[in-house]
Amino acid sequence: MAEIALVEAVQLALARAMEEDETVLVLGEDVGVNGGVFRATDGLLARFGDKRVFDTPLAEALLAGISVGLGAQGFRPVTEFQFMGFFYPAIDQVANHAGRLRNRTRGRLTCPIVLRAPFGGGIHAPEHHSESFEAMFAHIPGIRVVIPSSPARAYGLLLAAIRDPDPVVFLEPKRVYRAPKEEVADDGTAAPLDCCFTLREGNDITLVTWGAMVQETLAAAETLSGQGVEAEVIDVATLKPLDMATILTSVEHTGRCVIIHEAPLSGGFGGEIAARLADRGLVSLTAPVKRVAGFDTVMPLPRLEEHYMPSARRILAAVREILEYA
Amino acid sequence: MTEIASFAIEYRRFLDPDGQAVQPLPAFAQDPADLIPLYRAMVLTRSFDAKAVALQRTGRLGTFASSLGQEAVMAGTGAAMRPEDVLLPSFREQGAQFLRGAAMTDLLLYWGGDERGSDFAGPREDFPICVPVGTHAAHAAGVALAFQLRGEARAAVCVLGDGATSKGEVYEAMNLAGVWRLPVVFVVNNNQWAISVPRERQTAAQTLAQKAIAAGFGGVQVDGNDVIAVRDAVERALEQARSGGGPTLVEAVTYRLSDHTTVDDASRYRDDAEVSARWKDEPILRLRRHLTDAGAWSKEDEERLIAECGEEVEAAAEAYLATPVQPVESMFDWLYAELPGDLAEQRAGLVAEAGLAGGENDG
Structure with missing residues (x-):
């Protein structure tokens, strides 16, 4: 293949x-x-x-x-x-x-x-x-x-x-x-809608993301693994309707969550996930939920776009901050 | 100078405001008896509108858009269509919808705030009322494309107002219909007023019909208070569409004798004198004069028809008022083919809340 x-x-x-x-x-x-x-x-x-x-x-x-x-x-x-x-x-x-x-x-x-x-x-x-x-x-x-x-x-x-x-x-x-x-097997098999995909299992922190940020997040998770931190990486895949159960189950055993998206922070879909964690997962959390997102600016023209989009480095900085909570 | 394009817009009228034929009538109108169903459709629509406004004024119906004065556009369009065609109305086409088989009770349910009112038992493929102005023009193009792809001799009819012709989306749909020669007819109900903005402030174009020319197909203007002219023009356009000849725009020039809707007060922006003057052109009077002059309609016929229509409308209103409210959870039940998990949770919450509220009421 x-x-x-x-x-x-x-x-x-x-x-x-x-x-x-x-x-x-x-x-x-x-x-x-x-x-x-x-x-x-x-x-x-x-x-x-x-x-x-x-x-x-x-x-x-x-x-x-x-x-x-x-x-x-x-x-x-x-x-x-x-x-x-x-x-x-x-x-x-x-x-x-x-x-x-x-x-x-x-x-x-x-x-x-x-x-x-x-x-x-x-x-x-x-x-x-x-x-x-x-x-x-x-x-x-x-x-x-x-x-x-x-x-x-x-x-x-x-x-x-x-x-x-x-x-x-x-x-x-x-x-x-x-x-x-x-x-990719071209066998006509569909993937399930309305369901998150857990791409990497880990017990220390849950990283929730979608789209192109999945690659950056997986790269960050790889780096963390080398440092002894095992991150669970969830690709949301269907934003609406949201499969919150998969995210909640993960956070129940990691106690920590960082949400990564490229879209602007305010009003971004990460806010919805964070709110649902506050509603349903608060007792599992041992640290605040952190969002790594684009800025609330206009998407810059290409010379500055690398500085706009969340990078593995920016994700790692957020993860370290969250891991500092005992 | 070399002229590389030119066009003319034809204006068509068969009956003048006195009901006199100004040119030979089309076949369907030659025997006055054949015009009685059209007359009845207009009278029924006017009865319905009057009842709906009365229901709204007494707090038993929501906001409603009357078609007073424009009954010929609706009856002419509805009568020109075949059952297998598809109507895409805006929100003032009840007269056409009734001829298509939509029940008066259904439309009362819709304006009374119940989604089941758009689940017409009759014309199953017709679109529901479209409130966002002109956004259904593209749906009509899509429906017409479906007919074309399946090789079916059917056509889509999209009814728009004069205001809608200012919208880009309407031109987008007309443009596509022109390029692909789609079987669609755009009927513009030019009733002179888009809420408070008069026709001359809507566009500098001489006619609305000529907007079709830029999209590469024909437009015709008809006297929209002459039901024979409307039916004839829409029928011709539909025949052309069904036989692969592409789209047509029919501009029906009429007048909105009522407020825009029951929440509008047209006295804020137009003179009563203007409205009064327009009553002499209204379409029902015109056809009645024609039928009476031809000896095909008597005072007794008129009284009987008014009574019949009144009864029919009353029965529909009673059926509407007697229809129980839907279960609260129905707001979830038609959103998707299958209710997704996160919505199932919200639905359960609402059902529990409604159960509690019911309990309180019982106590």
């Missing part, structure tokens, strides 16, 4: 889903002939034809809106937003329609759609191309927010998202689009 990158795993999952279900469509700007700006849809037009793969006019609200219409008619569109920074005009459709259609019609019309977007910094992209606003989506009722962090999970979670009968916002950390690679 060959090792593939995350973006190739996305492509593999799309092809598999289109193969197994003819109602699965791919829509977006430049997803057809060009195969997507990151090549996530490369080859799909040639393989499945122009009745399944659509280059749309350049209009993001429209992309989400036609997906809602197609979804209500029983299609399963997988719609690409070129960069998360261009997703904002479509939030109206997600919040006012996609997340509400099943509820407001009492199940008469449903919205089995997937809205994909690459997100996050670290690839020296132009302005508006590096943002992380997953927390805005996580606040919207009726949808799922899913973020893979490795090629295998991208493959499995995207298949699960496409097969899911409800709308999914699927955010792909583009900093890890090309590397690291791993072996």
Whole structure:
């Protein structure tokens, strides 16, 4: 089995889903002939034809809106937003329609759609191309927010998202689009939604993260292990709805928790996890819950972006501070 | 100078405000007896609107948007559609929805604050009312794309207001419909007022119909108080759409005789004299004159119809008022196909709270 990158795993999952279900469509700007700006849809037009793969006019609200219409008619569109920074005009459709259609019609019309977007910094992209606003989506009722962090999970979670009968916002950390690679079996097996993945077990501290920060966190955990500290690393994967049980169980035996995300600190999804720990896990905690996050600034242009995004070093500093509590 | 593009917008009317035919009537309108169902649909809508406003004024219905004066747009559109087409209304299209088979009780439930009101027993694929203005235009394009992909001879009908034509999303949807020749008809109910903003402050364009030209398809303006003109234009547009000829925009020029909704007070921004003057153009009077002149309608017919519609509306209102409130936990039960774990916890909390409150009431 060959090792593939995350973006190739996305492509593999799309092809598999289109193969197994003819109602699965791919829509977006430049997803057809060009195969997507990151090549996530490369080859799909040639393989499945122009009745399944659509280059749309350049209009993001429209992309989400036609997906809602197609979804209500029983299609399963997988719609690409070129960069998360261009997703904002479509939030109206997600919040006012996609997340509400099943509820407001009492199940008469449903919205089995997937809205994909690459997100996050670290690839020296132009302005508006590096943002992380997953927390805005996580606040919207009726949808799922899913973020893979490795090629295998991208493959499995995207298949699960496409097969899911409800709308999914699927955010792909583009900093890890090309590397690291791993072996992915293209056997059509979906990964579970609504569930965290424990990537590394440890008894001393729980590190909770998602997206591209998983790599930084695993690197920090490796360093800590060399210093005799065993960190448990949890990839949240589905932010909404949140699998808090896995996080609480981990914190019950470690007593410490640091949450790491690239998005701005205030109002970030780490705050929700910290609040639930305060609500349900306080008696297990032997130290404050610490968040390592982006600053409450505008995402800087590439010359300074390395200083914005949490690094393994910044994670280690937070962990050391937390370990100082007896 | 070389002219590289030009266009003209056609205006269509069959009946003048006195009900006189100004040109040969289309086939469906030649026998006056065939127009009676359209007349009935308009009268029923007006009865319904009056009842809904009365229910709101007496605290038994929430905010409601009357279609007073615009009944011809709704009846003409609804009558032009086939059952297998899909209607995507905004929030003033009850007249069209009734012709599609949506129950009056359902719409009262919706405006009365109950989600079950959008679970129409009749037109199962029709969209529910769309409150965020113009956001349903893209849904119509998506529905039309679904028809096109399946090779079905069906069309989507999206009804918008004049205000909605200022929204970018509406143009985005029209643009796509033009490029892909989607089977969709955009019906613009130009009732002159978007709450307090008049049509001339909405756009500098001469007509709203010509907005279709920029999107690469045809637009037509009709007298929106002439139900024959509305039905004829929408029917032609639908035939074109179903046969692969692409989209059309039908601008129906009418007038909102009521407030925007029951929470609006139009006297704050428009003269009563303007409104009074518009009553002479209203659509029900026009068709009644036409039918009466043709000997197809009598005073007795009118009285009987008013009584029938009143009874039908009363029965619907009684059924609405007698519908029990949904269980509190129903707010969770249609959010996802299966309730996720963290929501199950919240639901259990609400059920427990409601149980406690019930106990207190019992005590």
